Amino acid sequence: MMSEPGATVDEITLTIEARLTEVLAQGRERSRAFSATYFQLWDSLEAMARGGKKIRPRLLMDAYQALGGIDERAAVEAACAMELLHIALVIHDDVIDKDLIRRGEMNITGRFASEAMLRGVPRREAHAWGEASSILAGDLMLTFAHSLLARLDIQEDRRHAVLDVFDDTVFESAAGEHFDVWLSLHLERSRPQDVLVMVDQKTAAYSFHAPLVLAAVLAGATTAVIEELTVIARQIGVIYQLRDDVLGLFGDERATGKSTLSDLREGKETLLIAYARADAAWADVEPFFGDNNIRVSEAHRLRRVIEESGALFFVESVIAERCEHVHALIQNADLPAALSEQLIALTSTCNSRAS
Numbered sequence: 146m147m148s149e150p151g152a153t154v155d156e157i158t159l160t161i162e163a164r165l166t167e168v169l170a171q172g173r174e175r176s177r178a179f180s181a182t183y184f185q186l187w188d189s190l191e192a193m194a195r196g197g198k199k200i201r202p203r204l205l206m207d208a209y210q211a212l213g214g215i216d217e218r219a220a221v222e223a224a225c226a227m228e229l230l231h232i233a234l235v236i237h238d239d240v241i242d243k244d245l246i247r248r249g250e251m252n253i254t255g256r257f258a259s260e261a262m263l264r265g266v267p268r269r270e271a272h273a274w275g276e277a278s279s280i281l282a283g284d285l286m287l288t289f290a291h292s293l294l295a296r297l298d299i300q301e302d303r304r305h306a307v308l309d310v311f312d313d314t315v316f317e318s319a320a321g322e323h324f325d326v327w328l329s330l331h332l333e334r335s336r337p338q339d340v341l342v343m344v345d346q347k348t349a350a351y352s353f354h355a356p357l358v359l360a361a362v363l364a365g366a367t368t369a370v371i372e373e374l375t376v377i378a379r380q381i382g383v384i385y386q387l388r389d390d391v392l393g394l395f396g397d398e399r400a401t402g403k404s405t406l407s408d409l410r411e412g413k414e415t416l417l418i419a420y421a422r423a424d425a426a427w428a429d430v431e432p433f434f435g436d437n438n439i440r441v442s443e444a445h446r447l448r449r450v451i452e453e454s455g456a457l458f459f460v461e462s463v464i465a466e467r468c469e470h471v472h473a474l475i476q477n478a479d480l481p482a483a484l485s486e487q488l489i490a491l492t493s494t495c496n497s498r499a500s
Contacts, residue, residue, distance in 0.1 A: 321347025349382020424454035
């Protein structure tokens with residue numbers, strides 16, 4: 146299962162996927178002793194873990210190697226924990242957003258609900274069953290992620306530090322998600338700085354900060370390096386999410402696997418929306434924002450107002466400015482050359498991605 150020293154990115158990804166499959170297969174086998182639907186739930190979790198970009202675990206592994214880490218087994222376990230955390234948060238996020246589609250296919254809620262309806266269960270009860278299945282699946286992935294880290298065969302003080310990072314990450318990500326839902330209630334006008342705080346907490350904390358800091362802790366990096374990586378990771382995370390928000394409204398659905406109606410239907414508060422609200426034309430389309438039954442023509446009007454307000458140009462300029470800032474941070478940081486190159490490449494990928 147272990148990859149050889151100097152393994153390529155593809156080999157590292159295969160190693161991570163092999164260990165993830167092993168971990169989830171253990172849960173799947175244990176589930177055989179329970180109900181058929183519980184076994185089916187574990188089937189769904191295994192399917193979710195297959196494929197995907199593996200951004201977070203690959204980031205951790207790349208950073209760990211660049212920082213001189215030599216215990217690859219421990220790094221792989223931590224990398225898998227990051228992917229399990231990602232799966233957990235994605236599942237719960239879909240429940241909160243009432244989404245039924247993920248990566249162009251039905252998610253756990255959609256799959257379990259549709260199967261229940263096919264067996265004659267009324268829509269409302271079937272959807273509740275689907276959401277319950279998702280909530281429990283997300284809880285299981287959180288527990289498995291924590292278990293992998295708690296069982297790391299490393300020095301006790303280092304394992305405690307790893308667990309502290311994980312605990313802080315989950316705590317902050319929950320705060321960010323909670324703030325996101327609050328903003329979507331539209332009880333008060335959200336400011337651009339509110340949205341940026343939410344993005345930092347909800348996305349940057351677990352997607353970039355946690356993998357980089359865990360890699361540094363496991364590799365025995367200095368406090369100074371960890372502090373530099375913290376600042377850099379936060380900036381990259383915001384870039385990633387701002388690009389995601391742009392793609393959510395203006396991206397190619399075939400590439401993103403997500404409907405461009407989803408964020409508008411949900412009434413998702415993004416930097417695009419926070420900026421567009423200041424435009425006089427927003428009042429004409431505001432009733433459509435957050436409308437569960439929004440029509441394609443109405444969504445088109447909303448997107449046109451957002452673009453003509455200058456919001457798209459503004460967000461693109463914020464992304465470009467932050468990319469420039471991150472590059473300067475990386476160049477001035479006391480990091481290994483290999484890690485600096487990786488982080489610059491990662492920043493560019495987060496900016497230019499189409500999915």
